[in-house]
Amino acid sequence: MKGHLEKVEGGFLYFHSGGAGKLKVAWKYVLSLHVPESFAVLEKGVHIRQDRPNLRVPEGPFEVKGQILTVSSVSGAIRVPIGKITHIIDAKTYEKTVYGNPRLWQGxxxxxxxxxxxxxxxxxxxxxxxxxxxxxxxxxxxxxxxxxxxxxxxxxxxxxxxxxxxxxxxxxxxxxxxxxxxxxxxxxxxxxxxxxxxxxxxx
Incomplete structure (x- = not known):
């Protein structure tokens, strides 16, 4: 299946496919996946605060084979077990959210x-x-x-x-x-x- 990955949240992958529209797929149905765009992969136990990025969060393109996700980050390949992943967020959204400060009238x-x-x-x-x-x-x-x-x-x-x-x-x-x-x-x-x-x- 070809499409664009939007995010991963709550154990589900959210895709947008030109032919099928928006799709929600559970991890257990994903045998392999290749994503060329840059994403941030968040794991259980890794805490992130506003304006305080966590260097343990890998960013980059990634692929999935079986129960292992491999991120091609600037520091090299980082392997993350699927069971430890909580969120996968596109890098632009991740950086904008972490480094951004909502104005007083926002939120x-x-x-x-x-x-x-x-x-x-x-x-x-x-x-x-x-x-x-x-x-x-x-x-x-x-x-x-x-x-x-x-x-x-x-x-x-x-x-x-x-x-x-x-x-x-x-x-x-x-x-x-x-x-x-x-x-x-x-x-x-x-x-x-x-x-x-x-x-x-x-x-």
Whole structure:
């Protein structure tokens, strides 16, 4: 089969073939493979952090015969058992991800929601709600060791009750929180954690 290898992840090879389209193939079905493009081969137990490349990660074209993958790196041929491989990433993506630094506004995920309700009867009731929950985990790929995580949250509830010949009653509750975690090298345990919570009640 001829095609272009995109990546290897979770024990599967992801190909793009002109005739068959995108393919997902398990390692056990691969008897031999020749890839002329340069890829980075990641093994179990090899830790990589943002801006700190690991010299134990071989890069280069590779071929597979049986249960052995051989990388033609600049330092010579490096043999890696298939069972020890966790990821294979094209060299350009690997270097861009390892050496790159996401900008402050990049890498955020989360949700924003809002709602309102109105009731008109003897009393007039208005309620407004909003919520923002954001998380930014750096790096954004699973094969790099965690470096830091930022969490931002904000919720608000505002309501008012009005009826004839009485003052309008308004109530507002605003809650905000922020957290910043820094991680130990080669672990998933936070090295330091800074958090702040603010709640304000207006009535």
């Amino acid at each position: 955020w995920t989360g949700s924003v929601s809002g709602g309102a309700s109105f009731v008109q009867s003897t009393q007039s009731l208005e309620t407004f709600n909003s919520s923002i929950a954001l998380v930014r985990a750096i790096p954004v790929v699973s094969w790099l060791e965690p470096d830091n995580r930022s969490i931002l949250g904000f919720t608000s509830t505002y309501g008012s009750i009005a009826q004839p010949n009485t003052p309008t009653i308004s109530t507002g509750i605003y809650h905000g929180n922020a957290e910043q975690d820094e991680y130990f090298p080669e672990t998933s345990m936070p090295l330091s954690r800074h958090s702040m919570t603010i709640t304000q009640l207006l009535g």
